[in-house]
Amino acid sequence: MESSFGSVLNSTTAAAPASRASLAEAIVRRKTRWGEWLVERGIFIVSLSAILMIFLIFIFVGREAVPVALGQTNNARSQKAVAAADIPKLSPEKLAAYLGVTLADLKGFDAATVKQLVELKGQELQEISNPDANLNTTGWGMMLLPCRWHGYDKAEYIWQPVSEIPKFNMVPLIIGSLKATLVALLLSIPLGVGAAIYVSQLAKPAVRELVKPTIEMLAGIPSVVLGFFGLIVLASMLQAVFGYESRLNAFVAGVALGLTVIPIIFTISEDALSSVPKAYIHAALALGASPWKTAWQVVLPAAVPGVFAACVLGFGRAIGETMVVLMASGNASIVSASIFDSCRTLTASIAAELAEVVFGGHHYRILFLLGALLFAVTFLTNILGDVVVHRLKLKLEGKH
Amino acid sequence: MPLRRKGIDWQSLIFTGATGLMTFSVVAMVALILGNIAWNGAAQMSLHFIIGGTKEGMFDTAQAGVFPMIFGTLALVVLMTLCVLPIGVITAIYLSEYARSTHAVTRVIRGAINNLAGVPSIVFGLFGLGFFVQFVGGGIDKIFCGGELTYGKPALIWAAATMAVLTLPVVIVATEEALRAVPQGLREGSMALGATKLETIRKVVLPQATPGIITGAILAVGRGAGEVAPIMFTGAAYYLAHLPAHLSDQFMNLGYHVFVLSTQSPDIERTKPILFGTVLVLLVLTFLLNSAGVIVRAKIRARARHAHG
Numbered sequence: 001m002e003s004s005f006g007s008v009l010n011s012t013t014a015a016a017p018a019s020r021a022s023l024a025e026a027i028v029r030r031k032t033r034w035g036e037w038l039v040e041r042g043i044f045i046v047s048l049s050a051i052l053m054i055f056l057i058f059i060f061v062g063r064e065a066v067p068v069a070l071g072q073t074n075n076a077r078s079q080k081a082v083a084a085a086d087i088p089k090l091s092p093e094k095l096a097a098y099l100g101v102t103l104a105d106l107k108g109f110d111a112a113t114v115k116q117l118v119e120l121k122g123q124e125l126q127e128i129s130n131p132d133a134n135l136n137t138t139g140w141g142m143m144l145l146p147c148r149w150h151g152y153d154k155a156e157y158i159w160q161p162v163s164e165i166p167k168f169n170m171v172p173l174i175i176g177s178l179k180a181t182l183v184a185l186l187l188s189i190p191l192g193v194g195a196a197i198y199v200s201q202l203a204k205p206a207v208r209e210l211v212k213p214t215i216e217m218l219a220g221i222p223s224v225v226l227g228f229f230g231l232i233v234l235a236s237m238l239q240a241v242f243g244y245e246s247r248l249n250a251f252v253a254g255v256a257l258g259l260t261v262i263p264i265i266f267t268i269s270e271d272a273l274s275s276v277p278k279a280y281i282h283a284a285l286a287l288g289a290s291p292w293k294t295a296w297q298v299v300l301p302a303a304v305p306g307v308f309a310a311c312v313l314g315f316g317r318a319i320g321e322t323m324v325v326l327m328a329s330g331n332a333s334i335v336s337a338s339i340f341d342s343c344r345t346l347t348a349s350i351a352a353e354l355a356e357v358v359f360g361g362h363h364y365r366i367l368f369l370l371g372a373l374l375f376a377v378t379f380l381t382n383i384l385g386d387v388v389v390h391r392l393k394l395k396l397e398g399k400h
Numbered sequence: 401m402p403l404r405r406k407g408i409d410w411q412s413l414i415f416t417g418a419t420g421l422m423t424f425s426v427v428a429m430v431a432l433i434l435g436n437i438a439w440n441g442a443a444q445m446s447l448h449f450i451i452g453g454t455k456e457g458m459f460d461t462a463q464a465g466v467f468p469m470i471f472g473t474l475a476l477v478v479l480m481t482l483c484v485l486p487i488g489v490i491t492a493i494y495l496s497e498y499a500r501s502t503h504a505v506t507r508v509i510r511g512a513i514n515n516l517a518g519v520p521s522i523v524f525g526l527f528g529l530g531f532f533v534q535f536v537g538g539g540i541d542k543i544f545c546g547g548e549l550t551y552g553k554p555a556l557i558w559a560a561a562t563m564a565v566l567t568l569p570v571v572i573v574a575t576e577e578a579l580r581a582v583p584q585g586l587r588e589g590s591m592a593l594g595a596t597k598l599e600t601i602r603k604v605v606l607p608q609a610t611p612g613i614i615t616g617a618i619l620a621v622g623r624g625a626g627e628v629a630p631i632m633f634t635g636a637a638y639y640l641a642h643l644p645a646h647l648s649d650q651f652m653n654l655g656y657h658v659f660v661l662s663t664q665s666p667d668i669e670r671t672k673p674i675l676f677g678t679v680l681v682l683l684v685l686t687f688l689l690n691s692a693g694v695i696v697r698a699k700i701r702a703r704a705r706h707a708h709g
Contacts, residue, residue, distance in 0.1 A: 036598045040498070047494035049487050050512040050572070053565050054519075060530040061523060194422030202416050203423070211423055213694065218430045220690040222626025223521075224655045225679055228662050229433055232672065259433075262426060292415040313518065320520025322629040323655075327662060347522045347629075354529070354633055371526040375519060382518040386511065 061375055064360075064368035073138040075166065075362050083122075084115050132165040138362050143168050159333040159344065161353060161363045168366050172333040176250065176343035180325050181318040183254020183339055184261050188318075189311055191258075192265030196307075199266075200273040201295035219263035223323040230256030230328030244340040248330030251339045256324045261314040268313060268389070272306020273299055275396055302396070309388040316381035320374055322347040346370050434683070441680025444673045450681070464674045466681055471643055472556075472651035473685070476631070477621045479560035479647075480567065485617055487564075488571025492616075495572070496579035497601055517569035521629040528562030528634035529554075550648050557647040559635030566630055567620035574619055574697065578612015579605060581704035615696040622689035626682065628655040638664075654682040 067073050087095070096106045099117050106114070132150045135142065146155035147169070157171040199211050235252045244251070276299045284294040300307070330342030331352060350367050357364040452465020491509070499506040538552035545551070551558075582605050590600040606613075628636070637650040638660055644651040658678050665671040 033596065036596055039598060043490055043494045043498065046487055047491040047499075047509060049491060050509060050516055050568060053568065054512045054515055056531055057519065057523065057527045057565075060535065061526050064526075064530055191422050191426050194419045195426050198416070198419035198423045202419060207423075211427060214427050214430050216694055217434075217687070217690070218426070220622060220626075220686055221433070222628070222655055222682065222686055224626065224628045224658050225437070225683060226433075228658050228675065228679055229437070231662055232668075232675070233436055259429065266426070290409060290412045292412040296415065316518055320518075320522070322520065322522040323659065327659065347520060350522050350526065351629060351632060354526070359534075368526055368530070371523050375523045378518050378520055378523075379515060382515045383511070386514050 057375065061368055061372050064365055065372045068138055068362070068365045068369050069372075071139055073362055073365065074136045075138050076134055076136040084118055087114060087118060135165070137166055137168055138366065143170050143366070145169075146171075157335050159349070161366070162356075166363065168363075170346075170370065172335045173344055173346045173349050173370070175335055176329070176333065177319055177325075177345040177347070179250040179339055179343050180253045180257055180329060180345055181315060183251055184257035184318045185311065185314060187255060187258035188261040188265050188314060192262045192310070192314070193269050193307055195262075196266050196269035196273055197295055197300065200270050201299055202291055215263050215266050218259065219267075221259075223260055223321060224327075226256050226259050227324040227327035230324060235328065242340070246330055246340070246342050248328055248342055249340050250329060250343040253325045253329035253343070253345075254339065256328050257318050257321055260321055260324060261318050264317050265310045265314045268310035268385075269303070269307045272303040272310070272389070272392060275306075275393065276302045277396060303392070305388045305392040309385040309392075312381050312388070313385040316378040316385070320347060320378050322351050326351050346374055437676060437679050437683060440673075440676040441683075444677030445680070449677055466654065466657070466678050468640065468643055468652045469654045469657045469678070470681065470685075472636075473625055473654045473682075475556060475644060475651060476560055476563065476635075476653060477624045479557065480563040480624045481617055481621060483561055483564035484567050484571050484620060485613075488568055488616065488620075489575050489613055491568075492572050492575035492579055493601060493606075496576045497597070497605065513569045513572055516565070517573075519566075521566065521627055524562055524566050524630040525633050527565070528558055528630055532558040532561050533634055553648075554633060554635045554637075554650055555648040556635050556644050556651045559631040559651070562630045562634045563624045563627065566627065567624050570620045570623055571616040574616030574693075575609070575613050577697075577704070578609040578615065578700055581612065581700050582608040611696050612700050615693045615700065618689050618693035618696070622686045622693060625689065626655055626686045628653070628659055631656065654678060654685070658682060 090098070092103060092106055095114070096103045099106070099121055109117070135147075146157050147167075148155040149158065149165070149167070157169045158167040159169055159172045160167040195211065195215075199208050203211070230252055231248065234256055235247050238252055238255065239247050242251075280298050280302060281294055284298040285291070289297070325345045326348040329345060329348060331344045331348055332342040333344040333349075334341050350370055353363070354367050357367065448463075449465055450470070451467050452463070453467055491513075495506070495509065499509070533554055534552065536551075537555070537558060541547060541550055541552040586604050586608065587600055590604045591597070595603070631653060635650055636653045636656040640650060640652055658675065661671055661675045661678060662668070665675075
């Protein structure tokens with residue numbers, strides 16, 4: 001992550017060598033070599049692979065989610081019973097769908113069999129006791145709005161994909177993701193930005209040489225290890241300190257998640273702060289400002305877009321992180337405002353449930369829909385972050 | 401009048417102290433995590449743990465081993481590197497040697513690379529399942545295997561392919577940086593001697609940039625060895641009695657094993673030592689790779705600064 005940012009920041013420096021290279025090219029120009037031309041075309045085509053991959057991710061994650069997103073799915077288990085007398089009024093297609101048989105089968109039945117099947121179906125429908133079976137729980141309304149389920153006294157948001165009546169309301173998951181992300185950002189923004197200011201403006205070079213590799217090391221710790229640390233060590237430690245009830249909750253997950261976000265926020269902020277021209281700093285110091293005043297009132301305001309981009313990208317990383325929240329959040333899909341309650345995030349739901357779903361079923365498609373949602377959110381935050389960093393770079397280099 | 405000498409500058413002291421404290425607490429947290437894991441994990445280390453299998457009992461402290469997971473992880477990253485390195489290096493060559501930085505196509509390619517680096521790892525898992533396992537694997541089964549289920553299921557090759565997509569930005573960025581660090585004068589010299597652009601790249605630029613390309617590969621391997629979410633549905637197995645022998649086999653993996661041990665264990669207190677041991681092995685593996693990558697990269701950066709004056 002931080003390294004890809006480096007490339008954005010460096011990309012503007014390429015212009016000068018390229019023009020020199022084209023001059024050199026002009027001098028040594030000679031007859032076209034077709035073999036080389038072909039290889040160079042090949043290089044160009046391969047270099048488009050990153051675009052192709054983004055495109056494929058978009059297509060293949062979206063493809064599975066499309067029927068649900070367009071409202072073409074229906075998991076209502078019962079329809080209105082059809083009286084035997086009404087059989088001739090129905091088209092064969094509708095009748096086949098109603099009985100759950102294929103059109104070819106239906107044509108093979110004689111009238112008496114069809115009548116018997118319709119009566120049986122009618123009885124079957126009467127036997128379903130739960131009135132919620134009539135609901136199509138895969139529609140957008142049911143996925144986003146609260147619903148008063150049979151046996152509940154008020155409308156609630158419920159994610160319960162494996163039950164007699166599967167309930168696919170995403171709101172608990174979105175709230176869970178936002179809760180864990182909020183805790184993570186509240187921890188990592190002050191620490192990351194504070195450390196970036198200290199390391200880039202105030203600290204001695206020796207401190208810098210110690211801190212930067214340490215944070216690179218933190219970035220190199222696999223997220224499953226941080227999830228493990230949150231689950232086994234941090235959870236007990238924090239519970240002893242804060243004394244809350246459920247051992248695994250949004251707070252523990254958020255703290256562990258913060259550890260994965262700190263390197264991103266630190267690296268990008270530090271990059272932005274360090275690229276503020278030295279002339280600004282020298283001018284401020286010459287006017288009698290102390291180093292901290294220079295850092296706070298001159299360098300930080302100049303680099304604010306970069307710090308903002310760091311926070312945006314940190315958000316994108318936190319909301320997309322899987323293993324940490326899967327292991328440390330407790331995974332109960334509760335809607336509550338307290339960060340000390342267990343929470344279930346979008347990513348953790350996908351990870352925990354995808355292995356057990358029927359391929360191509362409703363639940364499967366809804367999990368892909370959640371994935372598409374995550375992809376869209378991180379796509380937007382990435383673009384926003386990129387644009388902000390790019391503009392800042394141009395501004396600080398004086399090329400508006 | 402002499403310059404007025406101020407007393408203690410409290411604001412300065414507080415501000416510097418606060419930011420310093422934040423820096424210190426981040427460093428302290430890293431030290432705490434690593435120290436805790438090293439301390440607890442070291443107790444479990446033994447030759448049997450490293451080279452032993454899981455046949456005698458996955459959850460038994462005295463008998464469990466992690467060799468199948470180490471083997472699976474290494475097989476995964478080797479295959480991944482074979483997939484990602486050619487594509488990543490060629491893309492980097494295009495970006496550094498051919499692309500004009502202001503051109504629209506170049507900006508779109510860079511945008512795609514940055515975006516790819518930010519896609520959540522679980523989305524890669526979904527993509528791997530939807531694209532590699534079902535579309536590509538299912539297609540191979542239909543065409544070559546006569547409909548028999550061989551490649552259309554989670555497999556080592558699909559996990560490696562998914563991981564290759566995930567690590568593509570790492571390889572591209574590191575390689576491009578290395579290519580840019582090659583002094584422009586070398587290219588001009590080569591061309592002045594009559595070499596074509598492609599000959600220059602192949603015989604002058606690439607040999608100079610080899611350490612950087614290796615760095616990219618090492619960093620990608622470090623990343624690939626630790627990621628779990630993308631391989632959960634594309635090939636990693638909870639438990640296997642045999643090592644994977646074929647590309648279409650499933651495999652065990654260190655990171656996934658950490659997840660399994662910490663969430664599926666029947667008695668977490670009893671399996672804790674194995675868990676810490678496995679985490680330590682995973683950390684040592686990724687850190688060795690990462691620090692090797694970081695050191696080589698720092699040297700390249702120093703050379704780049706030197707080359708560009």
